[in-house]
Amino acid sequence: MPQLHVGLIFNLKHHVQVGPDAPPDALAEYDTEVTVNGIKEALEAGGHRVTLLEADETLWDALRAARPDICFNIAEGLRGDARESHVPAILEMLAIPYTGSKVLAHALSLNKAAAKRVWRDAGLPTAPFQVFSRGDEPLSPELEFPLFVKPVQEGSGMGIDEGSVVRDMPALYERVRWLIARYRQPALVEAYLPGREFTVGLVGNRLRGGERRRPGFYDAEGFHVFPVLEIDVSPVSEAGTPYSSYLKTDKALDLNYLCPAPIDPALAAELQKLAVQAFEVLGGLDVARVDFRLDAAGRPMLMEINTLPGLNPIYSDIVIAARAGGVEYTTLINEILNLALERYGMASAVGHPSAGRPPSEASVAQGKPG
DSSP: OOSOEEEEEEOBGGGOOOOTTOOTTTTTTSBOHHHHHHHHHHHHHTTOEEEEEEOSTTHHHHHHHHOOSEEEEOOOOSSSTTGGGHHHHHHHHTTOOBSSOOHHHHHHHHSHHHHHHHHHHTTOOBOOEEEESSSOOOOOTTOOSSEEEEETTOOTTTTOSGGGEEOSHHHHHHHHHHHHHHHSSOEEEEEOOOSOEEEEEEEEOOOOTTOOOOBTTBOTTSEEEOOOEEEEOTTTSOTTOOOOHHHHHTTGGGSEEESSOSSOHHHHHHHHHHHHHHHHHTTOOEEEEEEEEEOTTSOEEEEEEESSOOOOTTTOHHHHHHHHTTOOHHHHHHHHHHHHHHHTTOGGGTSOTTSSOOOOOOOOOOSSOO
């Protein structure tokens, strides 16, 4: 008998409708059947029964009909400036447990400027920045060229390409106005960071007094931080080319994923520590991926956090990092679920999730990444 009934909530890329004037990377955040089937098979390998639930306008009624014990949420949401918070808000209203961060953390994560403000106020390192809402604001005196321009509330490298780096005022205003018009949202302008780019994935939640998780997997604070990942774009592009949605999807299998990153152990430890701090300050839960870039002095700067990191079983960054750290896909997926079960006091429904050996690797669907 299945241990739990898990509702897997998602948005399929080819089911999301966009307008004729949408940018070419408008669907970059959404998933394909490869990801959905991979997660479904991993959860089933963990002993659970899975119901697939599309996060569209039918979700409310579908949830009430399916009555899952818990939901595994990877839904990006359909529209609005806090779209990643829509499904968590619905699940909160229906009192259905779910994996991952809650409403506010997802809203902060999606809005890069909001996340940077929280990090800055907490004393964490992030590059100086300014938000342009109209495209004619005077440039802040703390910003000097070159600058980097991107949408304030998108992920997966959307709105980023070779033109994102600007070196004078005319180029800045041209890029800002283009981005505001094309993506229908403010532009984030920040100091350009010329150093190497890294990403750090993690699973876990801070332990409270008396709690424990599987020794040897989670640390004393309650986290498992994966090795630092560096993405080398040189096989398909020139050095310094931004890690855009095009490279993340169309060219993902041609890139070099360096994990563990070839860096000094002290820098790796600093990046991993900062990732946990950035995650906790925003109120993240269960899983996230945090992106960094080094400044001209070689210091790591927080760029953004993804509280809904891609979980494609073939090429997603956190999956690659987990695998490099000896954590197979099925284990990763079930650890995320188990962490949520602990938070909701449901661990006894399946036996304590931190005990025993992780489930074996499930087969995953093969096909074009998505």
